[in-house]
Amino acid sequence: MTKAYLLTDKARPRGRFPHARRAGDLIYVSGTSSRLPSNEIVGADADEAGTVTLDIRAQTEAVIGNIRDILRGAGADLKDLVQITTYLVSMNDFGGYNEVYGRYFDESGPTRTTVAVHQLPHPHLLIEIQAVAWAGRKDAP
Template sequence: MSNASNKATVVEGKATPRGKFPHIKRAGDFLYVSGTSSRRPDNSFAGAQADALGVTTLDIRVQTRTVIENIRDILQSAGADLSDLVETQAFLVNMNDFG
């Protein structure tokens, strides 16, 4: 395969990836989106707030919606969309958020 069909990309306007992970990796006709969260470009997290004492309040609905929007934006940067998704994998911190 040529380098044109194997490209890792960091998408402008999205939160900078932590570590050496790209937002999206193209391998031939396949796109792989990695490490997407509800993190915004300013490094704050949608659906996560902390009070003056540091007690956090998490909203799984807001976080999930933001993750999906981030994935959509990343896919669109490569000419794809959510309708092109084949598989997703989610990791939950609190199992009460499942179901």
């Protein structure tokens, strides 16, 4: 069984791909950012002078929330994650990312890889996470 999930209450992907795709008992979540359906980016604020402040903690929190919502739309939840790949624009943000990540997962959680990348699809994005979840329960759609 394969099925693609494109959620109407999430930011539309910036390309022709779904938020997630189920293949048998696995759900593959596309790279997810802190972008809202309005295209605003959580954790990116500009003051009156136009100075932009980027917050890795706020962005990480929003990314995990977006992944949770996508998984729920596909019949799973964060507890079903088996693997996460995180892309950070700067490893200087690793500590803040790790702090928020630790609020959701511990050593019994998903396996994880974190890498630094040159850039993400918007200059205000500090983080993107791709994930895989197991949804072998009989009640999953």
